[in-house]
Amino acid sequence: MILFAEMAECGLFAERVRAHPYYRKYPEKCFLFDSADSSFPILPGLYASLTKKQYQANHTRTGFYLYVLENPFIQHRPLKGDEPYLAAFVGSRKNASVRRAIFEIKRADFLLRDTSEITYRIQYHGEPDERACFWADYADSMASAKFSLCPRGVGAGSIRLFESMKMGRACVILADAWHREEEIDWNSFSITVPESEVHRLPEILESNVHRAAEMGEAGRREWEKWFSERVRFHRVIEACLDIQRHSSGTGRPGNGRWLRYFHLRHIADPRNWRYYLRSKKNLYKNNGKIFW
Numbered sequence: 018m019i020l021f022a023e024m025a026e027c028g029l030f031a032e033r034v035r036a037h038p039y040y041r042k043y044p045e046k047c048f049l050f051d052s053a054d055s056s057f058p059i060l061p062g063l064y065a066s067l068t069k070k071q072y073q074a075n076h077t078r079t080g081f082y083l084y085v086l087e088n089p090f091i092q093h094r095p096l097k098g099d100e101p102y103l104a105a106f107v108g109s110r111k112n113a114s115v116r117r118a119i120f121e122i123k124r125a126d127f128l129l130r131d132t133s134e135i136t137y138r139i140q141y142h143g144e145p146d147e148r149a150c151f152w153a154d155y156a157d158s159m160a161s162a163k164f165s166l167c168p169r170g171v172g173a174g175s176i177r178l179f180e181s182m183k184m185g186r187a188c189v190i191l192a193d194a195w196h197r198e199e200e201i202d203w204n205s206f207s208i209t210v211p212e213s214e215v216h217r218l219p220e221i222l223e224s225n226v227h228r229a230a231e232m233g234e235a236g237r238r239e240w241e242k243w244f245s246e247r248v249r250f251h252r253v254i255e256a257c258l259d260i261q262r263h264s265s266g267t268g269r270p271g272n273g274r275w276l277r278y279f280h281l282r283h284i285a286d287p288r289n290w291r292y293y294l295r296s297k298k299n300l301y302k303n304n305g306k307i308f309w
Contacts, residue, residue: 018257019046021062024084025053029292031060048257052082054172057289061260063253066172072196075263078256079196081244082176086148090156091180093237096163096230102128103222104189105162107155108177109133112170115191118215119168127219128158156184163229164189164222169212182206182240187232189222191215201243206236 019039027033031049034040040047049062058064058071063080071077105128110116120129139151159165165181169192181188188207197203210221225232243252 018048018254019043020048020050020253020257021060022050022083023053025051025056027051029053029055030057034060048260050080050083050253052080052084054170054174057292061257061264063256065176066174067196068173068194069196070194075260078260079174079198080253080256081179081249082174083249088152088156088180089149090153091159091183092156093183093185094160095185095237096233098230100161100163102126102162103226104128104164104166104218105158106130106166106168106177107132107158108168108170109136113168115168115212115215116170118212119166119191119218122215122218124219128162130158159184159186163187163226164208166191166218167207168192169195178207179240179244182236182244185233185237187225187229188236189218201239202235206232206239 021027021034021037021040023031023034027049031051034047034049047060049058049060049064051058051062052065054066056064056066058067058077061076063078064071065080065082067077067079072079103124103126106116106119107128107130108116110120110131111133120131122129135151139148143151159181163186165177165184165186166189167175167178167181169175173192173195175192178188178190190203190207190209191212193212203209208221208225210218242248
C-alpha cells in the first residue's frame with residue numbers, strides 16, 4: 018500500500034498525486050488521505066468533506082482533518098455545569114448559508130462570533146503570538162458553552178466537529194450533505210439538526226441540556242477511539258484495507274485501467290470542467306507547472 022497524505026495541496030482532482038512516479042507505476046496500490054474542504058474523490062481513499070453522493074464502499078471513506086499546525090489549546094475540558102452559554106460557534110459566516118442562518122439567532126446564551134475578516138490571515142500569515150492568541154480565544158469560547166455548533170463550511174464537513182469531540186463537548190451537526198461513517202457512535206454525543214431547521218436550535222438544545230455533560234464525555238471517548246494521535250494512522254490504514262476488500266471482484270484491474278477510466282469519466286463531465294480548469298490554474302500558480 019502507498020498512502021499519499023495531502024493537506025489540500027494536490028488539486029481538486031488529485032493532479033499532483035496522479036503525476037507522481039509511484040502512482041504512475043503502482044496505481045492499484047495507491048490511496049489518498051485528503052483534508053481539503055473541497056475535492057473530487059477520483060482516487061480511492063479518505064476525504065474529510067466526503068458527501069453522501071460521493072461515498073462508495075469500494076472507493077471512499079470519510080476521513081478527518083489533519084494539519085501540520087493544530088490548535089494546541091483544544092484539550093480535554095470536561096463540562097463543569099457552570100458554563101455561561103448554552104451553545105457556541107466561532108467561525109466565518111460567509112462559508113455557508115447555514116452559518117448565516119445561525120447568526121440570525123439572537124439569544125444571550127448563544128455565543129456567536131464572526132471571524133470572516135481575520136481567520137485566513139491569522140491562520141496562514143499571522144505571527145506566532147497572534148495565532149496563539151486567536152487559537153486560545155477560539156478554544157475558550159468552545160469551552161464556555163454546553164453545546165458546540167458544528168455547521169458545514171466551504172466543504173460538507175467541518176474541523177470543528179473533531180475539535181469539539183477532542184475537548185469533550187456535545188456536538189450539534191448541521192451538515193445535510195456530509196457522509197458519516199457508521200462505525201462511530203454519533204448518537205451518543207451529537208445531535209443532528211437539518212440545515213433548514215436552524216431556527217429550532219434553542220428549543221432542541223434546551224430539551225437536551227440535561228444530557229450535555231454525558232454527551233461531551235461520550236464524544237471524547239469516541240475521539241480517543243477513532244481520531245486521537247495514538248490511533249489515527251492505524252484507523253486510516255484499516256479504512257484503506259476495507260476499501261481494498263470491497264474492491265475485490267468489482268472489475269478493478271491491477272494495471273490501473275479501471276482507475277484511469279474513473280479519472281477520465283469525472284474530468285470529462287461537463288459539470289466538472291470549470292472546477293478542473295480552476296484546479297489547473299491554482300496548481301500552476303502555486304507550483305509553476307502544469308500537472309496532468
